[in-house]
Amino acid sequence: MTQEDLFKNLIAHAKEYGFIFPSSEIYDGLSAVYDYGQMGVELKNNIKRYWWDAMVRFHENIVGIDSAIFMHPRIWEASGHVGAFNDPLIDNKDSKKRYRADVLVEEYLAKMEEKINKEVEKGRKKFGDAFDETHFRATNPNVQRHVQKAGEVSKRLNEALNANDLVALKQLIVDCEIACPVSGSRNWTDVRQFNLMFSTQIGSVSEDANVIYLRPETAQGIFVNFLNVQKTGRMKIPFGIAQIGKAFRNEIVARQFIFRMREFEQMEMQFFVRPGEELKWFEYWKETRLRWHKSLGLGDGKYRFHNHEKLAHYANAATDIEFEFPFGFKELEGIHSRTDFDLRRHQEFSGRKQQYFDPETNESYVPYVVETSIGLDRTVLAVLSAAYAEEKLEQGEERVVMRIPAMLAPVKLAVLPLVKKDGLPEKARGIMNDLKYEFNCQYDEKDSIGKRYRRQDAIGTPFCVTIDHQSLDDNCVTIRERDSMQQHRVPVAQVRGIIDKGVRTGITQPG
Numbered sequence: 001m002t003q004e005d006l007f008k009n010l011i012a013h014a015k016e017y018g019f020i021f022p023s024s025e026i027y028d029g030l031s032a033v034y035d036y037g038q039m040g041v042e043l044k045n046n047i048k049r050y051w052w053d054a055m056v057r058f059h060e061n062i063v064g065i066d067s068a069i070f071m072h073p074r075i076w077e078a079s080g081h082v083g084a085f086n087d088p089l090i091d092n093k094d095s096k097k098r099y100r101a102d103v104l105v106e107e108y109l110a111k112m113e114e115k116i117n118k119e120v121e122k123g124r125k126k127f128g129d130a131f132d133e134t135h136f137r138a139t140n141p142n143v144q145r146h147v148q149k150a151g152e153v154s155k156r157l158n159e160a161l162n163a164n165d166l167v168a169l170k171q172l173i174v175d176c177e178i179a180c181p182v183s184g185s186r187n188w189t190d191v192r193q194f195n196l197m198f199s200t201q202i203g204s205v206s207e208d209a210n211v212i213y214l215r216p217e218t219a220q221g222i223f224v225n226f227l228n229v230q231k232t233g234r235m236k237i238p239f240g241i242a243q244i245g246k247a248f249r250n251e252i253v254a255r256q257f258i259f260r261m262r263e264f265e266q267m268e269m270q271f272f273v274r275p276g277e278e279l280k281w282f283e284y285w286k287e288t289r290l291r292w293h294k295s296l297g298l299g300d301g302k303y304r305f306h307n308h309e310k311l312a313h314y315a316n317a318a319t320d321i322e323f324e325f326p327f328g329f330k331e332l333e334g335i336h337s338r339t340d341f342d343l344r345r346h347q348e349f350s351g352r353k354q355q356y357f358d359p360e361t362n363e364s365y366v367p368y369v370v371e372t373s374i375g376l377d378r379t380v381l382a383v384l385s386a387a388y389a390e391e392k393l394e395q396g397e398e399r400v401v402m403r404i405p406a407m408l409a410p411v412k413l414a415v416l417p418l419v420k421k422d423g424l425p426e427k428a429r430g431i432m433n434d435l436k437y438e439f440n441c442q443y444d445e446k447d448s449i450g451k452r453y454r455r456q457d458a459i460g461t462p463f464c465v466t467i468d469h470q471s472l473d474d475n476c477v478t479i480r481e482r483d484s485m486q487q488h489r490v491p492v493a494q495v496r497g498i499i500d501k502g503v504r505t506g507i508t509q510p511g
């Protein structure tokens with residue numbers, strides 16, 4: 001099965017089992033907006049908690065806030081979002097479809113990469129065991145031609161974006177003979193800038209003065225509270241402020257499920273440091289955040305850094321942590337050394353000093369900032385796509401299993417009486433009542449035990465506890481483990497310890 005088919009199946013599965021629903025579905029949906037269902041919200045909350053603990057609880061010098069989504073409109077002028085938070089857009093005159101011009105070129109480059117890979121595969125088939133991929137890539141004329149062309153296109157794209165040269169960007173689309181995927185024509189408008197912020201009005205009178213924005217990032221809520229937190233928390237530099245919250249962007253290329261949404265959640269942390277020390281902290285946070293990702297257990301090989309060549313207007317160093325989604329390596333988290341840009345701009349626009357008095361150096365200064373910014377929904381997608389597996393079992397059986405890391409699994413434990421009579425439900429309820437304050441448990445007595453195991457596999461429950469007639473005599477139950485499907489008979493008194501260990505360490509084998 002191709003990655004594309006697998007991804008489609010995952011999207012259908014996420015809906016069928018209550019993880020993610022298209023928003024407003026009974027009204028035919030709202031593009032790039034999604035709702036989290038009963039399983040999705042648990043998963044999302046578990047990821048939030050895992051991030052919050054790692055950032056706020058485990059760092060004495062990081063505290064959290066929860067700032068409002070609506071903020072004074074001048075904030076977005078100061079931050080540069082009103083002037084520069086734009087995407088370059090182009091319309092096809094025949095289909096009337098709108099595209100991001102840079103994404104059209106990126107897709108063209110991805111197709112060239114596919115062509116190169118096809119050539120390599122052809123070579124592999126032709127030469128069999130004697131195939132030397134490095135040599136082949138370096139010498140095959142077709143590969144060489146594609147590589148050279150891709151290099152040229154990529155260089156022109158970067159130059160056009162860096163110089164904000166919309167004419168050059170249009171010319172690149174024309175020269176690459178890129179056609180509209182819908183109409184197939186090359187009848188394009190000029191490229192123009194489109195601001196991504198949603199605006200609305202505050203108050204009862206609709207005048208320009210009342211226009212406010214839905215925040216496109218949570219970071220500015222942290223910057224404008226920098227001194228509030230620093231003073232009331234008696235924070236000493238270096239220190240961080242973390243926040244989890246909604247952000248809104250009027251994305252034009254809104255696709256790939258929850259990867260690019262118009263309403264999404266970010267988990268951001270701004271780390272305030274002494275000027276001149278920002279690049280040291282930038283390296284620290286790069287490594288620390290990568291370690292956090294790897295600790296999720298989705299596979300160390302699924303992550304890579306992508307250092308930015310084109311830096312945002314506020315940054316002096318930036319990298320992305322990319323994750324290997326079913327549609328390739330894409331940005332999951334951004335780590336930016338934002339200099340003193342934001343605080344300085346707020347100082348200028350608000351007229352209030354945004355300075356810190358450093359008791360160690362006896363100096364006042366505007367701190368520099370290193371930011372870590374991870375998309376919560378993208379993390380959900382990373383977890384779901386790494387977890388989803390369609391497996392063939394013995395005797396021709398099949399199962400879909402979500403191998404969600406135990407600490408993130410929506411339900412930790414399913415409690416299953418073998419039959420719904422003879423006192424087994426009462427015994428099962430007793431066990432569940434004993435454990436439900438510590439773990440999210442689900443009780444299920446409907447259908448055969450096999451079907452119930454499959455249902456729990458499908459939502460990623462790491463443990464099932466089955467209560468049978470013998471349990472009434474020996475006070476033992478069968479624990480069935482999701483990934484290995486192994487079953488162990490254990491005393492009821494040991495169940496708590498086994499689940500606890502599994503949830504804390506990811507070790508899901510009893511014992």
Ligand code: GAP
Binds near residue numbers: 216259262333371
């Ligand atoms: N404060 C910095 C900032 O917002 P960003 O790279 O624009 O930086 C940070 O966004 C993270 O937010 C991204 O790495 C991504 O995970 C997530 N994100 C951004 N736009 C998104 C969208 N439209 N849908 C879902 N997640 C998004």
